[in-house]
Amino acid sequence: MNGAVEILVVGGGPAGSVAALLLHRLGFQVRLIEASDQPRPHIGEAISLGVHRHLTDLGLGEALDRAGCWSFDKYHEQWERGEAIVRKAPPGSATIDRARFDAALWDLCRDAGVEVRLGQQVKRVDREAGGGWSVRTVDEGCYRAAFLMDATGRRGVLPKARRAFGPRTLALYGYWRGEGLPTCPHIAAGPGCWTWGAPVDGRGFSAILFVDRRALAELGQDLREAYTQGLASTGLLSLLASRAICSVISACDASAWYDEEACGPDFIKIGEAAQSLDPLASMGVQKAIQSARSAAVIVNTLLRRPDAQSIAVACYRDLLNRSAHAHRRATAEIYARSRYADMSFWQARSEGAGAWEMPISLSFSGTAAIKLDMSRLVEHPCLCGDYVELRPALLAGSEREPVAFLGDATIAGVIAEVKSSATWGALRTSLALKRDATTADRICAWLVHNKILTVGAPA
Ligand SMILES: Cc1cc2nc3c(=O)[nH]c(=O)nc-3n(C[C@H](O)[C@H](O)[C@H](O)COP(=O)(O)OP(=O)(O)OC[C@H]3O[C@@H](n4cnc5c(N)ncnc54)[C@H](O)[C@@H]3O)c2cc1C
Numbered sequence: 001m002n003g004a005v006e007i008l009v010v011g012g013g014p015a016g017s018v019a020a021l022l023l024h025r026l027g028f029q030v031r032l033i034e035a036s037d038q039p040r041p042h043i044g045e046a047i048s049l050g051v052h053r054h055l056t057d058l059g060l061g062e063a064l065d066r067a068g069c070w071s072f073d074k075y076h077e078q079w080e081r082g083e084a085i086v087r088k089a090p091p092g093s094a095t096i097d098r099a100r101f102d103a104a105l106w107d108l109c110r111d112a113g114v115e116v117r118l119g120q121q122v123k124r125v126d127r128e129a130g131g132g133w134s135v136r137t138v139d140e141g142c143y144r145a146a147f148l149m150d151a152t153g154r155r156g157v158l159p160k161a162r163r164a165f166g167p168r169t170l171a172l173y174g175y176w177r178g179e180g181l182p183t184c185p186h187i188a189a190g191p192g193c194w195t196w197g198a199p200v201d202g203r204g205f206s207a208i209l210f211v212d213r214r215a216l217a218e219l220g221q222d223l224r225e226a227y228t229q230g231l232a233s234t235g236l237l238s239l240l241a242s243r244a245i246c247s248v249i250s251a252c253d254a255s256a257w258y259d260e261e262a263c264g265p266d267f268i269k270i271g272e273a274a275q276s277l278d279p280l281a282s283m284g285v286q287k288a289i290q291s292a293r294s295a296a297v298i299v300n301t302l303l304r305r306p307d308a309q310s311i312a313v314a315c316y317r318d319l320l321n322r323s324a325h326a327h328r329r330a331t332a333e334i335y336a337r338s339r340y341a342d343m344s345f346w347q348a349r350s351e352g353a354g355a356w357e358m359p360i361s362l363s364f365s366g367t368a369a370i371k372l373d374m375s376r377l378v379e380h381p382c383l384c385g386d387y388v389e390l391r392p393a394l395l396a397g398s399e400r401e402p403v404a405f406l407g408d409a410t411i412a413g414v415i416a417e418v419k420s421s422a423t424w425g426a427l428r429t430s431l432a433l434k435r436d437a438t439t440a441d442r443i444c445a446w447l448v449h450n451k452i453l454t455v456g457a458p459a
Helices: 014-025 049-057 062-067 098-112 213-219 223-234 234-238 284-305 307-334 344-350 409-417 423-433 437-449
Strands: 006-009 030-033 076-077 084-086 115-117 120-125 133-137 142-150 163-165 169-178 186-189 192-202 204-212 245-248 250-253 257-259 267-270 368-372 377-384 387-396 401-403 453-458
Touching: 006 014, 006 133, 014 030, 014 098, 014 284, 014 437, 030 142, 030 423, 049 062, 049 163, 049 186, 049 284, 062 098, 084 115, 098 115, 098 344, 142 284, 169 223, 186 234, 192 223, 192 234, 192 387, 204 213, 204 223, 204 234, 204 344, 204 377, 223 234, 257 307, 267 284, 284 307, 284 377, 284 387, 307 344, 307 387, 368 409, 409 423, 409 437
Parallel strands: 006 030, 006 142, 030 115, 076 186, 142 267
Antiparallel strands: 076 084, 120 133, 133 142, 163 257, 169 204, 169 245, 169 250, 186 192, 192 204, 368 453, 377 387, 387 401
């Protein structure tokens, strides 16, 4: 039996490590336990600028230096057209060896004073009668804590309440080694699948096939056969197979979902234990870190402001729900652009694409009078510094979802600016004083599009 701690974090992926460190910085007694007893490879190797930004912002940029990123500024795409085109990669695009990256985060946790224990695979978690948790490992170890954080990725150790967000997808992946492999990432569409491949420093060329789970079952259970056929159908195989080999092929679920019971007064699920994104976005690691940051604020509120527990729980559920919808919309747009968009694999994944388009600017006379619908104003729980607090929000969209921030602007600030502006022109000028004109116009367009602001006849 190990001594009880305030917070036990189970799972040492990016989400668990970052959350453990942030909670330690907030003054909690934190223990992080991880199933692997040494650095292990992990899927999820393409990272974006958001990962760099989050880690730098948290003073953890060293993790990327220690992991050694392989940066790229272009990639090959065979998506909308049959032939490959070269596209400019977004700034900050890179691949990382997750064994080194995740281990670098464990080291940074230890350096900061977090207790990290490796080789502790949890097999069972129980709520104790008098409050708190008892957690058992496969080696019959036992840990006790007042608060439990599930950061075990897709596996999850707490009971699941997962809501699917799109069709079931399976990923088949392997690392290719040999001569003549592509030196640039490659994304390609096939009639019933898509593929992503990229060099990963020290591991070879990672090639992943994404296929519908049901369709794969119909093809039979021979993974190598299905993998090879899939890579051939997108053209990736011809770039790999002449002098290179792929020894082991692995499979994992790659469906998108989020957990509707991800938080309560004494537990929270974070990273991929709370939400799984469609890998098309290549945002899993960024989202894991972002969720760790939000979760640290939620947990801080749950444990230090008992009166605010219900708004903290509501805030976390709301964040997950919105993020799931936003990612579904974003990926649907990309699936809809495939040259196979009329085929069933693509239709199922592009459902709803285009439905959320919003005019970016609206042309009204600058002297037109404006009126704000104040009945749409509510109080909504938001992350504010280290705590969850209620903030003014506007109910928007067909679902009447509360929106408390428009980019960097708070709704409270926007409302104050609307109230002090008599005309459309005055409002645009006032908003543009604190931000660029395009962002100011987007805010105006959003208010009008959601029928929160009505623009009348010229005064
Ligand atoms: C096919 C595929 C491709 C992807 N590609 C990308 C990509 O290119 N870029 C990207 O950003 N994201 C990608 N993702 C998503 C990305 O892998 C995840 O979002 C990210 O790893 C989530 O981080 P996490 O910390 O939540 O969980 P994980 O990284 O999964 O970490 C969970 C940790 O918990 C540990 N654990 C599990 N069970 C237990 C247990 N019972 N006891 C103790 N410890 C346990 C595991 O060993 C692991 O270390 C991809 C996902 C898939 C399926």
